[in-house]
Amino acid sequence: MKEIDIDEVRANLFSLVDQAVRGESFLITRDGKPVVKIEAVAGAISRSLPRLGFMAGQFTFPEDFDEIDEQIEKLFYGEK
Incomplete structure (x- = not known):
């Protein structure tokens, strides 16, 4: 089991609670x-989905997603 000095606990309390x-x-x-x-109360252990990448593969972007639309560019910058 990990041991943490009380001074480190003072500095990192919120992240340590999340770990617990x-x-x-x-x-x-x-x-x-x-x-x-320190340990979590029974039933408090988080079973949520991880935030990073949790929707991977659920949708796609069109190939031209980042191309500039000429009509919108004219509205922002005027005629060239």
Whole structure:
């Protein structure tokens, strides 16, 4: 189990709470001695989909997606 010094906990509390909710329990230490065990409350462990890439393959972009439309360009920049 991961051990984390209390000073590091003070600096990174929110990310450590997120880790605990994901099921990664840890010990808080003071002067190298374990003093507190942190773990998620039963039922609080997050089972949500990962945010990055969770919609991969669900839709496609047309080949000309990033091409500039002449009519819209004229509206923004006027006639050349």
